[in-house]
Amino acid sequence: MGRSGIVRFLHAAASILSYPQDPRSFAQLFGALSSAHYTRGRITRIHRETPDTVTAFFTAGDGWIPHRAGQWARIGVEVDGKRIWRPYSLSAPEQGDPSITVRAQGTVSEHLVHRAAPGDVLYLERPEGQFILPEMPTALLFMVAGSGITPVMSMLRTLMPRRPDHDAVLVYVARNRESCIFHDEILELADQFRGLRPVFWFTEERGRLDAADPGAVGALCPDHRARATYACGPDSFVTAVEALGEVSGHAPVVERFDVARAATG
Template identity: 30%
Template sequence: MFHPLRVSAVERLTDDSVAITFTVPPELRETFRHTPGQHIALRRTVRGEEIRRTYSICTPAAESADEPVVRVGVRLVEGGEFSTYALKELAVGDTIEVMEPMGRFAFEPRPGRFAAIVGGSGITPVLSIAATLLAQEPDARFALIRSDRTAASTMFLDEVADLKDRWPDRFQLVTTLSREEQQSGLPSGRLDRGRLTELLPALLPVPEVDGWFLCGPFGLVQGAERALRGLGVPRSRIHQEIFHVDDGTAPAGAPPTTGAAQAHSVLTATLHGRSGNWPVQEADSLLETVLRARPDAPYACKGGVCGTCRAFLVRGEVRMDRNFALETEETEAGYVLACQSHPLTPEVELDFDR
């Protein structure tokens, strides 16, 4: 569900990114209390067309019932309708429709040793995870390995520096730049699988890390996941969120399904306790089919990345074009991305409530 929230701050982070803070009214405080790592979807209408974009919350999660701080980082995307608006037009006092926090990259703080490998704007949810963990768990440690193009393009520099100042013994920071040399630290270059395989054991005791958080462009996340698996890290300890997809191929371990779409199919879907039946039009995804009758169907990116439209496949078979959001365990359990799914059988049934 979307709620109109007032913009209370728009802060320039870099030449091509801003942080947006929203005011949450008292009646919505519980609704917008988030778990670190979760995201929100923002909605606006441009020339009669509805545009939704997903952005991760960067602020720590509050332990008390105080007013939650909902703040997101937005990086300019070439040709991006919402990011261009956010950087060039959005102002304090404006109102944006905001969906309540959601997402499975979420992390419940607990004692232990944790680490993250992030690229670019992938720092956003990890900043919330690290800050919440360090503040709430005195026996926890966190290592952040971040990659950016240049120092000038690095988002949330001050916030990360503050973590280092406040918890110097429990927060480890390693930075690398892909297009610029640093005066100290690691040499420039991309963090690919080979480099991470050599680098990680030299930085921290890999087998002792209780959880890894990978976030950023698909190439970096895929390389980091493969490096960690090669170093013997169990899949259950690796958590991923893709922020940008470059090449259209699905991550290893979560391939798209294949097959010719059914020419005539009927979709049954359950959403918020109500069910309906609709014919699937040629070339339409199952999400598009539901949206024609149920505009309250959940979605944000429609690109197979955010996972907002996840649904349980009750009956029938589907083809998923892309899958950058669901883990292997989820697809094996019967979950699909409705925005990427097309029917392979005359009848298909989805349950969005499971």
């Protein structure tokens, strides 16, 4: 049997197996089901956080599930006629309107920061990730660098209103005040909730923070050894915090914003 005969045989078999439907309708149905892992959303509002960072608020269609503070989701956008997916941490509190906070560092993030507008369609996969708080958290130390603040901001926005006196220290490393995402809101949260103590470290003024050095971290948070530590940021920063954990005797919970993600976001 030649190739054309094999094709005719397979088509005939498909017709028998799919009767009374045309086999092409099953192919179309399969194609639709293969896309069922994502849902569509729509941008409702864009708020500029810094000159190169925005928060995009969006509504989500059926299939989206509420996120836990600290989780991330893959977001797809159409750029020059091509759909491109990137992972972004969700910055909104639990039960709030979902949002992502994006710094312009690549194709998708440049589009979201400089060209996206309310009404634009987003493609959304379900939230995932284990960078989350336990149900009954102890005293906390958050160590973040750059846009690593985004999942931690979701945690703070969720935790502090529920537990206004909860003991939490935030060490936030940024290049300068202008590039420090959520700077003013963090101060407002600290004024409102006395359990939160933010410590800002601006590298243009003070140089690099050695996050692996117990002495350097201890100067900012003297009881850091007694706290559950959460770290998020570039790989080198998170690796340093992990080294600190080895000295302190307990491993931090970490989320890495690696170079590949930053370069292609």
